[in-house]
Structures are given as C-alpha cells and as structure tokens.
Amino acid sequence: MTSVYLLEKAPTFSSLALSGVNNLLSPGGSIYRRLGEGESLGEEWVRIDVEHYFDDPDDFDEPAEAAKTPFVDITSLPALNLLFFSERAKCCLTVSLGNRVEWLPVRLIADDDTQCYLMNVLQVIDCLDVDHSSIEWIGVRRKPTGRSIASRIQAYSFFEEKLKGSILFRLPERPFAHEIYVTEEFVNKVQECKLIGASFTQVWPPEDPEIERKKWLEKRARKGKP
Numbered sequence: 001m002t003s004v005y006l007l008e009k010a011p012t013f014s015s016l017a018l019s020g021v022n023n024l025l026s027p028g029g030s031i032y033r034r035l036g037e038g039e040s041l042g043e044e045w046v047r048i049d050v051e052h053y054f055d056d057p058d059d060f061d062e063p064a065e066a067a068k069t070p071f072v073d074i075t076s077l078p079a080l081n082l083l084f085f086s087e088r089a090k091c092c093l094t095v096s097l098g099n100r101v102e103w104l105p106v107r108l109i110a111d112d113d114t115q116c117y118l119m120n121v122l123q124v125i126d127c128l129d130v131d132h133s134s135i136e137w138i139g140v141r142r143k144p145t146g147r148s149i150a151s152r153i154q155a156y157s158f159f160e161e162k163l164k165g166s167i168l169f170r171l172p173e174r175p176f177a178h179e180i181y182v183t184e185e186f187v188n189k190v191q192e193c194k195l196i197g198a199s200f201t202q203v204w205p206p207e208d209p210e211i212e213r214k215k216w217l218e219k220r221a222r223k224g225k226p
Contacts, residue, residue: 002163003202004156005187007083007180009076010199016077016084017053019109024048025080032080036178038124038170042102050077050084050116051109072197074190081178085117092193096167096185121180125169127162128153135173150174156204 009015018025024046025032031041073089076082085093090103100123108114134155137148150173167189168182182200190198 001205002158002160002166003184004158004163004204005182005200005202007074007168007182007186008199008201009074009078009083010197013072013075013197015053015075016050016108017079018077019049019051022048025077025082027080033176035082035118035120036170036175038122040102040122041104041120045104047105047107049107049109053078073195074197083119083180085119086195087115087117089193089195090117092195093189096189100168119180121168121170123166123169124172125162125166126172127158127166127169128171128173129157129159130173132157147172149176153203155206158204 023029025048031044034041073086075084077084084106085103094103100121102120102122103117104120106116106118108116133153135150136152136154138151150171153171153174163183166183167185168180170180181203187200
C-alpha cells in the first residue's frame with residue numbers, strides 16, 4: 001500500500017515572511033489563489049523578497065541562537081502556508097519531480113541575498129475517497145467544476161490505483177489550503193539528499209495511535225512542557 005504524507009516545515013527552524021509590501025502574494029489575489037490549483041505561473045511570476053521569521057522564540061535557548069539559524073533546505077511562509085526550497089533542494093529534487101512542479105525564484109534578504117524557490121505544485125490528483133474519509137465541507141461549490149470544497153479533512157482514505165506513479169500532488173477538494181501531499185518516493189529522496197527542514201505527517205494509512213502519542217510527547221518535550 002502506498003503511504004501518503006502531508007509535507008510541512010519542521011519545527012525549531014526559522015520560517016519566512018514577506019519583505020516589504022508585496023501584492024503579488026496577496027491572499028485575495030489571483031496569483032495566491034492559483035498557487036493551490038495546479039496552474040503554471042511562470043510567465044506571470046516576478047521574483048519577490050522574503051526575510052527570516054521565527055515562529056516560536058521558545059524553541060531556542062537564547063535569542064542569539066535563533067538569530068544565527070541559517071536558511072534550511074525546506075521552510076515555509078506560515079502566514080500564507082507556502083513552502084520554499086533552497087537551491088540545493090531544487091537541484092536534488094528537479095529530476096525526480098520533473099514537470100510536476102515549477103520553481104518560482106525568491107530572494108532571501110540577508111547578507112548574501114540567498115536565492116531560494118517557491119515550489120508551485122502543478123499536479124492535482126482526484127484520488128481522495130470521500131465516501132471513506134472524514135471531511136468537513138464548506139457549503140459552497142467551486143465554479144466551473146461544481147466540486148465541493150473541504151474546510152478540513154480529519155481522516156483520509158485514498159484510491160490506491162490513482163496514486164500509482166505519484167510522488168507529490170495537491171487535492172482538488174482543498175484548493176485554498178496550499179497543502180502538498182507526498183508519497184514514500186519523495187520522503188526517501190529528501191532523506192537520501194539529507195535535506196534539512198522537512199516534516200512528514202503520515203495521513204494514510206493511519207499511524208498507530210501509540211506512535212502518534214509518542215510524537216506528540218516529543219514535540220511537547222522540545223518546548224519544555226510536561
């Protein structure tokens with residue numbers, strides 16, 4: 001059975017924030033909306049500037065430690081739920097991902113103006129078995145498809161045959177969430193390349209409850225909570 005994971009930024013690493021006024025990624029704008037729908041934006045994209053942002057200073061023992069945290073290979077802009085990748089990550093993943101994604105250039109404002117990339121996932125797969133998933137629906141339908149929009153997916157079930165050959169994808173039921181789902185092939189590639197900053201939450205098949213509880217306790221322990 002193919003395992004499916006939600007790709008996110010790992011905790012304790014710095015995130016990104018937009019630098020200055022940037023209307024290109026305005027949450028109400030068409031560019032931001034289309035980033036979740038699998039549309040190519042290469043011809044319309046203009047390089048944007050971002051800067052370091054620290055989600056939770058409590059993750060660091062000293063403020064100076066946080067300030068020295070370098071840009072890792074995979075990080076996020078949490079305010080918009082978008083993932084960004086280093087030049088090294090792009091080089092490692094390009095062959096495996098092929099035309100399933102496009103790499104949109106971004107400049108990290110720092111001493112060396114590091115080049116990084118917003119990964120626009122172009123592959124949207126209608127693979128969610130909605131009859132056997134636990135889903136909270138929004139009371140509207142998307143035009144022109146008429147497809148219902150999910151506000152939250154609490155438990156996932158997928159059509160195995162539709163996942164064959166997949167390495168990463170978006171779900172049409174969650175166009176505005178900008179979530180990226182990946183399979184073991186992507187996880188293995190990230191580990192093989194020793195890319196830093198990614199977190200993988202297994203959504204299908206469900207993990208053993210004891211394993212989930214262990215991860216929850218480890219996360220609390222990192223924050224010094226009992």
